[in-house]
Amino acid sequence: MIDLNKIRDEIDETDKGIVRLFEKRMELTEEVAKYKIETGKPVFDKEREISKLKKLRGESSNEFNAKGIQEVFQQMMSISRKRQYQLLTEHGADEQVDYRQTDALQFSHSKVVFQGVEGAYSFAAMKTFFDDTIESSHVETWKEAMQQVAEQKVDYGVLPIENSTAGSVSDIYDLMIRYPNYIVGEQILKIEHTLMAVPGASLEDIRTVYSHPQGLAQCRNYLEQHPGWKQEEVLNTAMAAEKVAKEGDRTQAAIASRYAAEHFGLNILAEGCLSGESNSTRFIIISNQKCFDRNAGKISICIELPHESGSLYNILAHFIYNDLNMTKIESRPIPEQNWEYRFFIDFEGNLSSPAVKNALRGIASEASSLRLLGNY
Numbered sequence: 484m485i486d487l488n489k490i491r492d493e494i495d496e497t498d499k500g501i502v503r504l505f506e507k508r509m510e511l512t513e514e515v516a517k518y519k520i521e522t523g524k525p526v527f528d529k530e531r532e533i534s535k536l537k538k539l540r541g542e543s544s545n546e547f548n549a550k551g552i553q554e555v556f557q558q559m560m561s562i563s564r565k566r567q568y569q570l571l572t573e574h575g576a577d578e579q580v581d582y583r584q585t586d587a588l589q590f591s592h593s594k595v596v597f598q599g600v601e602g603a604y605s606f607a608a609m610k611t612f613f614d615d616t617i618e619s620s621h622v623e624t625w626k627e628a629m630q631q632v633a634e635q636k637v638d639y640g641v642l643p644i645e646n647s648t649a650g651s652v653s654d655i656y657d658l659m660i661r662y663p664n665y666i667v668g669e670q671i672l673k674i675e676h677t678l679m680a681v682p683g684a685s686l687e688d689i690r691t692v693y694s695h696p697q698g699l700a701q702c703r704n705y706l707e708q709h710p711g712w713k714q715e716e717v718l719n720t721a722m723a724a725e726k727v728a729k730e731g732d733r734t735q736a737a738i739a740s741r742y743a744a745e746h747f748g749l750n751i752l753a754e755g756c757l758s759g760e761s762n763s764t765r766f767i768i769i770s771n772q773k774c775f776d777r778n779a780g781k782i783s784i785c786i787e788l789p790h791e792s793g794s795l796y797n798i799l800a801h802f803i804y805n806d807l808n809m810t811k812i813e814s815r816p817i818p819e820q821n822w823e824y825r826f827f828i829d830f831e832g833n834l835s836s837p838a839v840k841n842a843l844r845g846i847a848s849e850a851s852s853l854r855l856l857g858n859y
């Protein structure tokens with residue numbers, strides 16, 4: 484009978500040896516880091532890693548072990564890189580600080596653009612985030628709002644990025660890539676949709692419901708109870724209310740805010756049950772200035788990765804090693820590169836913290852591209 488305890492003793496001895504060798508390897512890594520700090524040579528040397536993996540695989544006795552060796556050494560070199568990034572950060576090696584930190588961003592007396600018309604949820608988010616000294620204006624589309632901020636026609640823009648029921652607003656993610664704007668704040672707004680129609684109309688009269696696609700999506704459960712109603716998309720929830728009020732047709736209804744119903748003189752036919760109790764939308768405040776609040780606690784980045792196995796896993800390891808809490812990851816297709824994606828990542832932290840600097844240094848070296856979208 485084989486003695487399990489005896490085998491385990493031998494495994495323990497072998498593991499001790501592996502730990503000693505690992506420690507030795509990490510000491511050598513520190514030497515490499517010193518050399519790289521002095522010479523400015525990049526930490527990540529892909530060619531060296533590929534040739535090492537090939538050689539080590541060749542030294543294993545069978546294909547199964549070769550795979551294991553590849554996995555273990557990929558991890559070992561990735562750990563070695565992370566230690567080197569730490570040492571580079573501690574040493575303050577060529578930090579590229581192309582953003583400005585400020586004690587407090589100037590929001591009062593600024594020019595702010597939102598999409599839609601008064602009564603739209605973006606308008607409500609703007610009113611909640613900013614004070615009464617701002618000069619606000621509105622445009623028809625999210626793209627125009629992005630453009631106005633990019634061209635510095637206004638100081639800030641307010642855009643919806645995510646809804647707790649319907650999910651991410653993917654168009655906003657795509658627009659963030661197309662325009663050189665930055666996120667400087669966010670506002671979460673509880674969304675309470677109501678169904679409204681012209682005075683005198685009742686639920687039985689309704690044939691068509693107008694709203695923004697997000698409004699229709701968030702009220703999907705309610706609308707499923709009325710399969711006979713035709714759903715029509717318009718640019719904005721408040722515009723839907725405006726259209727119903729202007730056309731005066733009692734077969735039409737709009738899904739929009741209570742404010743919009745009052746503003747356009749419409750009657751509320753249903754409320755409260757439309758999109759659930761906790762339905763909320765997160766709005767971002769964007770600026771063209773790469774300027775972040777010194778006390779900001781959340782960072783948004785966008786990365787593109789080499790199209791190869793394990794690349795996302797390796798990038799995410801930078802958050803784990805630096806104890807950073809990732810709060811969101813979103814993927815969007817890269818146009819013209821079918822089935823390849825860019826990733827939008829939110830995590831907690833401030834750009835001045837060493838942990839964030841380490842992680843961003845590592846990600847910048849190992850991703851195909853990294854764009855900082857904001858610290859707010």
Ligand SMILES: O=C(O)C(=O)C[C@]1(C(=O)O)C=C[C@@H](O)C=C1
Pocket residue numbers: 512515526527528529531532559560561563564
């Ligand atoms: O040889 C180097 O240049 C190192 O930095 C060491 C090492 C390794 O751990 O083996 C780590 C990172 C490089 O990408 C390649 C190899």
